[in-house]
Amino acid sequence: MTEAVSRPTLEAVAARAGVSRATASRVVNGGDGVRAPLVARVQEAVEELGYVPNRAARSLVTRRHDAVAVVIAEPGTRVFADPFFAAQLRGISKELTAHDNQLVLLLTEGRDDHARVARYLAGGHVDGALVFSLHLDDPLPGLIHDAGVPTVFGGRPDWSDGRGGPVYVDSDNRGGARAAVRHLVALGRTRIAHITGPLDQTSAVDRLDGYRDVMGTDAPGLVVYSDFTPSGGEHAMRELLARRPDVDAVFAANDLTALGALRVLRAHGRRVPEDVALIGFDDMAPVAEQTDPPLTTVRQDIEEMGRLMAHLLLHDRTSPPDPPSPVVLPTTLVRRATA
Numbered sequence: 252m253t254e255a256v257s258r259p260t261l262e263a264v265a266a267r268a269g270v271s272r273a274t275a276s277r278v279v280n281g282g283d284g285v286r287a288p289l290v291a292r293v294q295e296a297v298e299e300l301g302y303v304p305n306r307a308a309r310s311l312v313t314r315r316h317d318a319v320a321v322v323i324a325e326p327g328t329r330v331f332a333d334p335f336f337a338a339q340l341r342g343i344s345k346e347l348t349a350h351d352n353q354l355v356l357l358l359t360e361g362r363d364d365h366a367r368v369a370r371y372l373a374g375g376h377v378d379g380a381l382v383f384s385l386h387l388d389d390p391l392p393g394l395i396h397d398a399g400v401p402t403v404f405g406g407r408p409d410w411s412d413g414r415g416g417p418v419y420v421d422s423d424n425r426g427g428a429r430a431a432v433r434h435l436v437a438l439g440r441t442r443i444a445h446i447t448g449p450l451d452q453t454s455a456v457d458r459l460d461g462y463r464d465v466m467g468t469d470a471p472g473l474v475v476y477s478d479f480t481p482s483g484g485e486h487a488m489r490e491l492l493a494r495r496p497d498v499d500a501v502f503a504a505n506d507l508t509a510l511g512a513l514r515v516l517r518a519h520g521r522r523v524p525e526d527v528a529l530i531g532f533d534d535m536a537p538v539a540e541q542t543d544p545p546l547t548t549v550r551q552d553i554e555e556m557g558r559l560m561a562h563l564l565l566h567d568r569t570s571p572p573d574p575p576s577p578v579v580l581p582t583t584l585v586r587r588a589t590a
Contacts, residue, residue, distance in 0.1 A: 342557025427582030428461025484511025
């Protein structure tokens with residue numbers, strides 16, 4: 252037999268602090284208008300009694316749930332296999348935890364899931380949404396807009412319906428791609444290929460544009476379209492070698508694509524970097540530092556991108572008259588052994 256222990260109430264906190272219940276409630280729920288000495292007395296009573304606020308009751312009063320939806324427009328098989336998403340979620344989680352907010356993860360396996368996500372957001376279960384890995388024809392932005400929740404996007408959106416002013420966090424994808432290709436040119440490479448990411452995502456489009464900024468119009472057979480995955484990189488590299496066996500450098504749209512390309516180059520007896528120089532994009536340590544040889548790549552701070560997304564959303568939620576501006580983080584070329 253165990254004796255039930257009653258949970259301390261807000262009334263008990265008020266009595267211990269010698270204030271009214273309304274005053275104790277304002278302090279506990281972060282309200283304004285309470286003098287500093289009274290705030291200190293209430294906080295001391297909370298600690299002494301071990302009082303824990305009832306979040307369900309608090310949400311009814313404040314219309315706040317202290318929960319944020321993270322919506323990733325990819326199936327779970329992709330999300331849990333790609334270290335990019337792990338790094339971004341780590342940054343988001345750190346920022347939300349620091350502000351005592353919960354993370355609610357929502358994935359979209361297919362079109363049917365879009366309506367489910369929209370219903371959940373419109374149902375008032377969360378205070379805002381962080382959305383990333385969008386595709387250009389994705390209906391999610393419109394559905395989320397109609398749900399009326401504050402939203403920050405990961406990656407530069409490209410609306411087709413005329414809506415403007417989205418808040419987002421992105422990296423300088425185009426500038427990073429230019430730096431990678433210029434480095435290959437400086438090495439004396441002249442037949443530089445690009446394996447793209449999926450061109451229904453703005454990050455892949457920007458990286459292709461950065462390649463073209465340096466190389467000019469596409470040389471015959473030197474641009475191959477892919478999908479940000481190792482298997483896609485393998486397929487693209489095989490296609491590239493069949494088209495242009497004289498290729499002497501490859502800029503891959505991300506590290507996973509570069510990993511797949513490296514496997515195919517090795518299988519075809521091409522030495523890296525002696526025969527073919529190779530550069531990726533992301534600088535994900537589980538990939539770039541573990542390839543053989545270690546991968547030269549463009550670094551974007553993926554975890555910081557996630558943290559900033561959460562930071563901007565919390566700012567937007569608490570300061571709606573002063574919405575935050577989009578943020579574009581710099582990129583850096585990290586030289587290792589493949590180029």
